[in-house]
Amino acid sequence: MHGFANPKRFLEIARWLTPTLLISGLIITAAALGWGYFRVPPDRLMGETVRILFLHVPSAWLGMGGWTAIAISSLVFLVWRHPLASLAARGAAVPGLVFTVICLATGSIWGRPTWGTWWVWDGRLTSMLVLMFLYIGYIALAQAVSRDGGSSRIPAIFGLVGAVNIPIINRSVVWWQSLHQPPSITMGKSAIDNEFLIPLLIAVLGFSLLFGGVVLARMRALLAEIQTEARLRRRALGAEVA
């Protein structure tokens, strides 16, 4: 793993990996959503509204996955002080927030025809909403730290503390059962018919590739920012000496 900690080596890999992930993610997502929206038959109970599943479920997984990525990168950064891990955590925050917001919005739109309400204070919805505010807090803290020149370990500590929420969201539908259904897909078995499951899994793959591509692109941008600042500082120092 330490081999990848070298920013130069990382940039060499990221240069071709970023567009590969973004383009393949776009193609696979478009294919999965097209399949889900036009080829899958309407559900027996929910009718046409079931199609929002292909947008809702992958973004819910990635909303939670984003904070898991922040927590793991923050831990790696705090323990081994890998500078790239801190950039990875910061890179995962914005796409994680976007997917959480998509999940809440599509869930609300889906809830109106199937549950008869836009919003209900159920365990999973509430904890997803809390996750959204955690993302906003993390991004605000990371911005304040880079503006005021604080230590990048500060957002990492908040990322680890906030990870307490992830298992709560994951178990919430089991602990407090109300309107949101219990998990349909668990390790090794699925309550969803293959006709829905296969395009769903392809959509998850496509969204995950997109997520990875965005994180890499953000990391490259942050690295470039650091390099520019260092170069400007060196030039200013050189001008003073000369």
Next chain:
Amino acid sequence: MIGRLFLRDLALLMPGGKRGGSILPLLFFLAVAMLYPFAVGPDAQLLARTGGGVIWVAALLAAILPLDRLVAPDLEQGVFDQLALRGISEELALAVRMAAHWLSFAPLLLLAAIPAAALLSLDGETLRKVLLGLLAGTPGLAAIGVMIAALTAGLRGGAALSGLLLIPLAVPILIFGAGSLSRPDGAGIALAAAISLVLVAMTPFAAGAAIRAAREG
């Protein structure tokens, strides 16, 4: 040494101390409890049914106010560096600070909850539950407060940033604490106490790491 540190922190944070702002959050707490009947009207039944939750929200908002004076001045004045030279770790210093912070606001908050309950026409049973819940939940609020104060100590984000960071972390305490009002058994209070214990155990390490990070830059 630990005892003297605790007494110093307590003297600083108590009302009338050098940073004695802790009377202001309490007045703010009462002001919020007073605002609510203005906003929804003086219907005693409605107030009695929802007032317990309002007290919880007011307590949470009042917990945001003292955050910028809790840790930042000591970081600026190098108090933690001096303590570290004496062999007192940041973790220990912040655990002491957490205890002093709790003692400087929680007992007074419980006292202030009694007139607030009268303003919101709560009955004796609800007041008892509110007080027990706050007793179980305030250590957790104090812990989150010290943690957020340490994280934001070197930053110019101000109260808005602290509030944005504190609220999502405090939601579980609020859910279980305020949730205990509508339950006949004490399960909500027990869960709020459990979350408080987790936060109290976590805070010295998270806040200590934040102070060390701020020092090393």
